[in-house]
Amino acid sequence: MGRPKLEIGTYGELTTAELRPGVWEAVARYRDLDGVTRRVKAHGASQAKAKAALRGKLKERKRTNGGGGDLTPDSTVEELAELWLAHVRLEHDQAVERGAKPSKSSDSISQYERCLEKVIVPALRKVTLRELRPQRVDRFLRTLPANGRMAKTVLSQICDLGVRYEALDVNPTLRGYVPPRAQTDRRVLTPEAAVQFRQRVHAWMHQGATHGPKRGYDRLRIVDVLLGTGIRIGEVLALAWADVLDLDSDHPTLYVGWHLDKASKRVEGRKSGGAPYELSLPPLAVEALKEQRDLQLPFDLVFPTRNGTAQSESNVRRHLREARGDDMGWVVPKTMRKTVSTAVYEAKGLEAAQRQLGHATPETTRRHYVKPSEKAPDNREALAEYSTRIRPADPQEREKTG
Incomplete structure (x- = not known):
């Protein structure tokens, strides 16, 4: 045989x-x-x-090869998850090879991997697809923290593949519990708080420095570009001088079309997968970029390491945490993005704020980045007719209307 x-x-x-x-x-x-x-x-x-x-x-x-192997109702959730992830990676690689835009960015795929590794697989590793009933899924979803909505999204996509491959009759997540959205921190920096934050970063840079270069020599200029543009910190650290346009003109602009991946490598495209765009630079960002240019560093990147490579996003975040103090512990790079979007929104409306941040739709800007106003606009003119009809200015007319 x-x-x-x-x-x-x-x-x-x-x-x-x-x-x-x-x-x-x-x-x-x-x-x-x-x-x-x-x-x-x-x-x-x-x-x-x-x-x-x-x-x-x-x-x-x-x-x-797309995962290989046949799925059956006796396959495990772990096996289905591995196959789904293999398909996602393969589709991404094939799109890149064709020069097309992948439906899922490499950063998104990395998030999916972490979600599988940390949340889904540990809880459901050896559960067979035959056993993955809606009741079991619902119980699992109820154990997720407030920010566990991604886990449901990923599990739903995994189960869709199981249905397509006839290993599941229905997607058991469709009617499952929906974890609540995490509360969005709506706080933004006032101009006074921004000045205070910058002073703390400046003090941190000079702390203990008696000679030689300051630690984190460019942190204050990075903060100024964040506050002057509202782009992501990974997009700031990926900036090259070729992206800074007409810096000495009356209308300097910035091309936002690169970001850092998880290995701190500069890659083309934006983190969200959105389209590249240009934005106008205000004086705060212009002065910071000119000061950085005056250093005449022999590198293409605007904010390089001493070796000319891209800086680690986590290192910059850590330095800002060390500088800000406990009472400003809520201030993170995303806070500055929200600060910019809120300022633009209050001055020019939601669409202008959306375009400043480069979002695909105004809804993303409104839901996550704009602080709602605590004061209603002055609408007295719109309500004036009701006032004059109900309570006329003339006392005699007022008596007639009761």
Whole structure:
């Protein structure tokens, strides 16, 4: 009898052989998506390292083939999640290869991975799709924190794939509990508070510095660009001088079309996947950029490290936390984005605030970035006719109307 046929997307026993001193080869049979079984090899300095390299190679092969393997009602949530994530990655890579815009950005995919790793898989790892009934899903959703809405969204998309592959009859999340939205912090910096925050950043930069360059030498200028534009901190740190247009003219502008990925690498496109755009620069941002330019750093980036690479977003955030003080603990880079959007909204309306932040729709700006006014506009003129008819200025007319 011949050896049993492998399931598609699986591999057989790993065998190893020492080719020469210090060089080991690991081999396994892998059945590809087309049904053909092929030998896959990997090498390493030891038997264990060769096996580890081969397992990584087989895992990558499964990923690039769209996950491999057939789903059944007895497949687990973990297996379905792995297949869904493999499909999402593959669709992203194929779109990039075609020069098209991916439906999901690399940053979004990273968020999905963290959600799966931290929330969904630990709770439902070995639950079979047959057991993934609406009642079980509803109980799981009720355990999520207030910011757990993404987990429901991701789980729903995973289950949609299970339905398409006929491993689930229906999507069990459709009528499940909806975790409440996390409360949006609506606080923004007043001009006075912005001055105070800048003073604290300035003091932090000079703290303990008796000679040599100040620590975080550019933190105050980064804050000024944040307060002058409202763009994201990852977009500020990704700025190159080629993005700063007509800085010495009467109408300097900024091209916002790059951001930093999770590895602090400058990548084209905006974090949200929105379209690149240009915005006008106010004096605060202009002066900060001119001061940075005057340093004559030999790099393309506006705010580089001392080696010319992009700065880590987490490092800048940490420095601002150290500088702000406990009483301003609510001030984060996003606070400055909200401050800008609220100022523009109050002066020119919601559409102008939306365009300043580069959002696709005004609803995103209104819901998450604009602080609602605590004072209604002066509407006395609109209500004047009711006042004159009900309580006329003339006492005799007032008597007639009762």
